[in-house]
Amino acid sequence: MFKAEQLAQTLHQLIEQGVWKPHQKLPSLREQAQTSGYSLMTVLNAYQELEARGLVFAREKSGYYVADQNMQPTALDRIEDSTLQSNIQMNSFVFDYLKSIQPTNILPFGSAFPNTALLHQPKLLQIVAQHARRKQSYESSASMPPGLLTLQQIIARRYSLQGIATEPQDIVITSGCLDALNLSLQAVAKPGDYILLQQTIFYGTWQAAERLGLNVITLPEHPEYGFDLEKFEQCLQMYPIKVCWLMLNSHNPIGFSVNDDIKQKIAQLLAHYQVYLIEDDVYQELYFGSKKPLSVKYFDQDHRVLHCSSFSKTLGAGFRVGWVHHRKLSNQIQHLQLMSTIAVSPLLQHALVDFLSTHHYEKHLRSLRLQLERHKKLFYRYLKQHLPEECDVYYYPSGYFIWIKLPKHIDSTQLYQTLLTHHIGIAPSQLFTVNRQQQHFIRLNCSFELNDQTQHSLATIIQTITHPS
Template identity: 40%
Template sequence: MTKYQLFSEELKEHIRQQIWRSGEKIPSVRASSQQTGYGTATVLQAYQLLESEGWLIAKPQSGYFVAPNIQALTTVPPQSTQAPVRINDLLFDVFQRTKDSDIVPFSSAFPDSSLFPQQELVRSLSSASRKMDNRSALTHLPPGNHDLRRIIAQRYVQQGLHVGPDDIVITSGGLDALNLSLQFATQPGDYVAVESTTFYGALQAIERLKLIPVEIKASADGGLDLNDLAEKLSTYPIKACWLMTNVQHPLGYTLSQARKQALVDMLRQHQVFLVEDDVYAELYFSAKKPVPAKVYDQQDQVLLCGSFSKCLSPGFRIGWVVAGKHSKAIQKQQFLSTISSSVPVQLGISHYLLHGGYDNHLRKLRSTLQDRKSAMIHAIRRYFPDSTTVTDPAGGYFLWLTFPAPFDSHAFYEQALEKRIAVAPGTLFNSRQDDLRHIRLNYSYEMNEENLIALSTLGQLAKACLSDSSNQQNDCSVK
């Protein structure tokens, strides 16, 4: 799809949502170009296309207006209940409907908050805030607090990745780091490679930036298929890849060092950026911390993104990009969006890293998560259908469950909510949304009586769902 076609589809959606109503004048070609970043020629082509399709009418010396009879074009026919659900719609629904405190939060994107050193962080934040001066808001603008960047650099150097504080840009969380990196590496209409099962944030960013996803085969047992990536790089004009090489979410695999090096070498040959999502880097269960693919990067083609949200505090929203020679460009992108991350939080986390026993916390966190993973896998094997496949990841806090076809994870999700249990449907993690056999579960919560009963209920529900599917029924309810 060309750039002007992408923009025309966006305008159609705005008209469907009645942002622009019948008879109203839409922004001029020049104004739309300035607002969206598209060239004036692209905007004009989009307007002319919509005019030919009956969405717009052109009035000499006045501009373009929404057609008076637009209702006929914007009427959406009823959809089958089996139609794919758009990622943003489903994601919003999952988050909105699982806020209640009485719902078992197996769908949560964050670890159990009781695992974090909340009191120590509050003390560090309070101590750092008292030392702030009137110029702190200016001195901690991008690239961010120097001490925090220096500590992050120290931790990378210990892994063999030689970066300095000036190579690092502090961001408002890991997702902000990833979005800024992808926006730097691409233009609207570019092709971006992602795993076939990937973090929904990547799919959201691709949609928002008007990019075109190219799926690369990936599986929990085989990891990223480098042969498929090589084929896609030769077939499509891919400009960037958004990939996770350590503790991939949601499949859980970690690539070997040899495969990481092969990945970087392949992308270097094709002059393709790698946006490396490494936000689960500290949540590994192996004896040694796995290195990022960035270690093998000699030309700053890997933008390494990290975060404290998964291992220290989700609410503090501090992430970073190791951008090297592209640091200034990332900072400019940041000025156009979030400007900078919270100054008090930067100071508070820096204080905690220096004085709060961060590595001791991480050791306890990893040990607890590993125990809770084993407990949930044991419960799944006890209560769920024998045909259920469950991953055994070497890090993180998610399990990926696969059921035999036919299985409807959307119906399962709805029925689980009726039992006050939240799960994440697998279609959140796939741009095609045509495989309904998967769900994701968060195993970071203690396997107490309530959660054990919830897993037992989910197991009964899964059995009912498979039984009803085999009878060509749509109800997965537990009798």
């Protein structure tokens, strides 16, 4: 076994140094044995070790191939221009969709939440139980905006550690990220105002625009960088935009993260054009690798950014505790909160404080990221191997969504409905865009174990795409 590890290490370096390129076929077992002088069994063990490390993948009856590591992502579609959308009507479709994938017998590839098996922390639940047992009065401070002071402090410290100077009073605790986003939007926009959104974006964003009766300017994705700075500035020049709402890390549904240079330039443009940004950073903790991505908030000298996030994507929907970070608008947001959602359960806030005060959360995040990366890679490889060539499979190293472009003749909403009859949920692009040219994409939740059941379901999805009835 020692020899196998040695060989694996050598090959690992070849791949890392780029000598062997992604999708390149590895020498056959026999060739490799001959070249290296190792036994066939040793070579097989080495290849399997590389596969376990996620560096290579096996294709049936064909051999081993180098996996995409720093995958140069497939370029996104270039949609020519930004457009004005005045009468958004997304909510009813979203509502029916969410109801349809709700039954427990529907495989949750369409869900927006990560696999709960990865989230249910025994330690956290133990703390909740302890708090519930204590007969303390949790009524006073935590049940009013801005929420529990000790929780504000802990969140502020996490920002400060990333280099964003933050005071506890800059943080308003909310009922999840969507509440933070909605309150932020209400704080800066009123019916009829102009808002800039990414052309493809999480349905909650569309619903918020619909609810407030906003005029929406859509910004197409940049094929390479995800975010098109040039078009962004054009929009700021052309339209009386009051506020933007952007997702730049682990974008939902596509998955890309925008690089830090672009974020810095966005911050500069916001300051220059005096436009607010609602930054939806709910997936900020779900990066793969060692470096947490920055946010536009990091570059926000001019207090234009309302930075929103939550614990619900790392601890589960049962911990729908979010927050918004903005010094000057904190009071206004609390005023709005007092007229609507008021506060998160004090019990959950107190339990969270205990959990976050220790290293439990960091430990949980590390393990969550590793597991998500493993699942996502296995899903990606399976899809890449079995989907017809005309499909594009977009893999980015963060989060748990994979975005797939189907052949243009396939209507993804119809596909979703067909798959429902097989008890499989997928998220069609109609949930994420109002652009009629983009109805052939789907988002898959890849946070699940690739076992017989899930693999069989993926096979059904692929089969239905390949041979639409």
